[in-house]
Amino acid sequence: MHVGLIFGTRPEIIKFSALIRLCSTHSNLSFFLLHTGQHYSYELDKIFFDELNLPNPDYNLHIGSAPHGEQTGKMLIGIEQILLKENPDVVLVLGDPNSALAGALAAAKLHIPVCHIEAGRRSHNRSMPEELNRLMIDQIADHLFTPNEWTRQNLLKEGISDDRIIVSGDPIVDVVASSKDTAAVCSDILQRLSLEPEQYFLLTLHRPENADIPNKLQTILNTLDIISAKYAYPVIFPCHPRTKKVLAMHKLILKNIQITEPLGYMDFLQLETHASVILTDSGSMQEEACILHVPCVTLREDTERSETVQIGANILAGTRPECIMDAVESMLHADKIWQNPFGEPGVSERIIRDVLYIITKIA
Ligand code: UD1
Ligand code: UDP
Structure with a gap:
């Protein structure tokens, strides 16, 4: 079972961190980390690998900063080459940055199943670049790991079939x-x-x-x-x-x-x-x-x-x-008595378990 994790920005590194550490402990799972290089300054990138005990990425495309089209286009070119070489069973992307869109699109075009973590978030503001990314990733991803019932409803309202949706919680809960x-x-x-x-x-x-x-x-x-x-x-x-x-x-x-x-x-x-x-x-x-x-x-x-x-x-x-x-x-003066709507710790473990199950079903 071979899994590709694709990311490139500060929040993706942080939110993937618990899941990446868990991948290292699964004996029946091989994985590779593909960093697009969207974020590259030490304090937006490497510091989190050091602090959160993460292995170095297997690949870094060093795409860097550029206008959206150029940045995403360069990512697609680089990601496609690596996916052809690695031939993973599934690809995992998280959230809504350009790196996640490029990862999902490159994989989907190669018919590699895509799992989108943090699926179903919607601001309903299409002038926000991330909203376009969210809409597109959720359309092309095969398996939508969504934080809660609110985000599941967003997906259902767009006509996305319930059997593609898994209410998993949000991995940030594990990181915190x-x-x-x-x-x-x-x-x-x-x-x-x-x-x-x-x-x-x-x-x-x-x-x-x-x-x-x-x-x-x-x-x-x-x-x-x-x-x-x-x-x-x-x-x-x-x-x-x-x-x-x-x-x-x-x-x-x-x-x-x-x-x-x-x-x-x-x-x-x-x-x-x-x-x-x-x-x-x-x-x-x-x-x-x-x-x-x-x-x-x-x-x-x-x-x-x-x-x-x-x-x-x-x-x-x-x-x-x-x-x-x-x-x-x-x-x-807030009373601070709200219930956390993002799930209990163990979200990353649940996601990995479901990803392994998805791979067994494909095989
Ligand atoms: C990106 C994501 C945004 C996310 C944010 C997390 C998209 C469309 N945007 O926005 O969703 O919330 O990351 O922080 O994917 N820069 C540096 N060093 C770096 C990276 C960027 O100095 O390591 C500077 C550059 O001047 C660059 C600017 O920050 O032009 C913006 O970077 P960019 O990655 O384009 O967007 P973010 O605002 O970081
Ligand atoms: N964060 C950090 N140092 C900072 C600012 C933010 O570690 O100086 C963390 C923060 O705890 C959160 C993530 O970075 O986990 C948020 O990233 P950002 O706001 O850049 O992206 P967004 O979540 O808006 O996509």
């Missing part, structure tokens, strides 16, 4: 469960940044709709500055390179906001765990906040994680200053 205690012991980030638990805000921004529009980015940062002063809590902002480039190019002002490099998972998880409120446009952080019972304010107009909003773990604030301020005020 296996890393939280280690982070508490290994990370001294709170001391390094002189932070008191539950007395700071954690901010990340990297979506093009926020990060690539200098005026909008400045308005968000000004609002966070006011919020920081109002509550006398610092704002910690580990900054994605995409956003950092725009901050530098347009000389944007960050008054009371403490900017850092993108952090490793242990430091970042520790910061998430003890934040008073997480403010973000990240997808995975809406989930992690929910799992950690830390209130989240999402700085977007829509989300593909709408279940977090429905259960009261997250407010979709958009980016207007008064809406962000109201959402923060409200989330500072």
Whole structure:
């Protein structure tokens, strides 16, 4: 039984990590790791292999940054060659980056069964590049591992047959469960940044709709500055390179906001765990906040994680200053008693078990 795992960005590496470690322990399973190289800076890539005890990828295509078409096209060319050489029984892709789309498409064209993990997420906003990727991957994948009943319903509404869908939970649950205690012991980030638990805000921004529009980015940062002063809590902002480039190019002002490099998972998880409120446009952080019972304010107009909003773990604030301020005020008083909708730990193990079963059925 031979499995190919294809990925290329920070969240894919993190969310695949528990599953990759499990693959190494299965004696009747061989696997290969194919990294597209979409993310390549140490702090978006290699740091997670080091911290999360992952083997080096068997292949790295070193595609790097480029416009969507060029980036995805180059990935398709490189992935196809490796799939022809490795001839896996199935290919696993996760989430919605271009790397996942290219992996799914290259495999499907070669008639290699595709398993999509985190299937069924929908923001219903097609101007978001990831939404197009999600729609296309879920159409061409053979087996859709979906986090929960909300995401299963999204797939059914699109006419996808129930026998392609497996409600597995989300593998981020395993990553948080296996890393939280280690982070508490290994990370001294709170001391390094002189932070008191539950007395700071954690901010990340990297979506093009926020990060690539200098005026909008400045308005968000000004609002966070006011919020920081109002509550006398610092704002910690580990900054994605995409956003950092725009901050530098347009000389944007960050008054009371403490900017850092993108952090490793242990430091970042520790910061998430003890934040008073997480403010973000990240997808995975809406989930992690929910799992950690830390209130989240999402700085977007829509989300593909709408279940977090429905259960009261997250407010979709958009980016207007008064809406962000109201959402923060409200989330500072959240009761934090929601149930995690992403499944119990053991998701990655369940996915592997089902993948092995799928391979036996094909043989
Ligand atoms: C990509 C994904 C997004 C995901 C995010 C995770 C797509 C369409 N987007 O967005 O879904 O949420 O990764 O972080 O697949 N850069 C570096 N070093 C790197 C990578 C990028 O400096 O290792 C800079 C480059 O200037 C690049 C910019 O960041 O142009 C954007 O990178 P890109 O991979 O195109 O998109 P992300 O914003 O990272
Ligand atoms: N993350 C990290 N260091 C950081 C910022 C984020 O380790 O400085 C982790 C975070 O815990 C989550 C993932 O990276 O698991 C989120 O990645 P990102 O927001 O870039 O992508 P998205 O989830 O939006 O696709």
